[in-house]
Amino acid sequence: MTDDARHRIAERAAHELHAGEVVNLGIGIPNLIPRYLEAGANVFVHTENGLLGVGPPPSEEELDEDLIDAAKRPVTALPGAAYFDSAQSFAMIRGGHIDVAVLGALQVSEAGDIANWAVPGKDVLGVGGAMDLVVGARRVIVTMTSTSSSGEPKVVERCSYPLTAPGAVDTIVTELAVFRRVDGSLRLVELLGGATVEDVEAVTTARFAVDDALAVGSA
Template sequence: MSPEPKARIAARAAQELCPGEVVNLGIGIPNLIPEFLGPDSGVVLHTENGLLGVGPRPDDGDLDPDLIDAAKQPITALPGAAYFDSASSFAMIRGGHVDVAVLGALEVSAAGDIANWAVPGKDVLGVGGAMDLVVGARRVIVTMTATSSRGQPKVVAECTYPLTAAGAADVVVTELCVFRLVDGELRLTELLDGATVDDVTAVTTAPFVVTLEESHVG
């Protein structure tokens, strides 16, 4: 998959974030979101390995080996940033002090179940912080491509991979559209980059309701 759809997903997901929100960004597509947040966005980025107030990616000449995020990618710290240990960071997450978690997924079900930590038969490096984040954050945004590398739908009726959490997703952003979970119902609220409802239906096995009038269709 070319970088363009991933950037499109990240750019649209960035529009979901509001000034003053504390936001944790997961590995992969979520890590592209800072590129689409202006300097005056007011969004406060959190990394679970111990920094609140993450800044933009550093230039090659400004790398600090002591400043990395949970994906081990180099970061910067904004003025006034706070440093703390991982235990304190997870206390923030579990205590409901993170407003938004943005993360990738292998599958999301029609009920908002999320599977993103293990593929049966493949090595698992570790669960990571996803399970804590999706139940601790006040709002969960999933950013992922509409299909897997094998062309299999990722928005499905029921997850086949091990669950990270049940009913945790609030918003799902793919390169084709935006889904929202409202009152236990999966709603297609926005089409992206010229996609049609038929395009979305062709790569989605989950039942969904089309409510495009509720959102801008771009």
């Protein structure tokens, strides 16, 4: 996937976040989102290793090697940020205090099932906090490419990889499209990067409806 595609996904996903929300960002594309949050957006970014109030990546002058996110990448802390230990962080997640979780996935099914922690036949590095996040957050947004590195669709009718959680995903943002689950079914609500509905259909095995008021993204 090109950097342009990754940044297109992150920029579009940033528009899904609303003022006052506490948002956990997973490793990978979600980590790019803070740079696309407008100044004064009033979105509180949470990282499970113990910081609420994550800011954009630091400049060389701002770099603090002790201030990192869950991906061990340097971050900044916004004024009023709070620090806590991992146990408290997961109590926030499991207690339903996280409004939105944004994370990557290997597959998402048309029923909203998510698989993002293991590929059969390959070494498993660990599920991390994903299982807690996708059931503890009030809203789950998946940011991922439309296909795998081998060209296999990632928005599928049924997941073939081990599930992280069933029926957990509310919104999917890829480099081509935005999908939402509406009344239990998958709906294409926006096209990105000049894609057409036919382009999306060519890389998607999930069944989906097309929104009547489909907006063509300008990203």
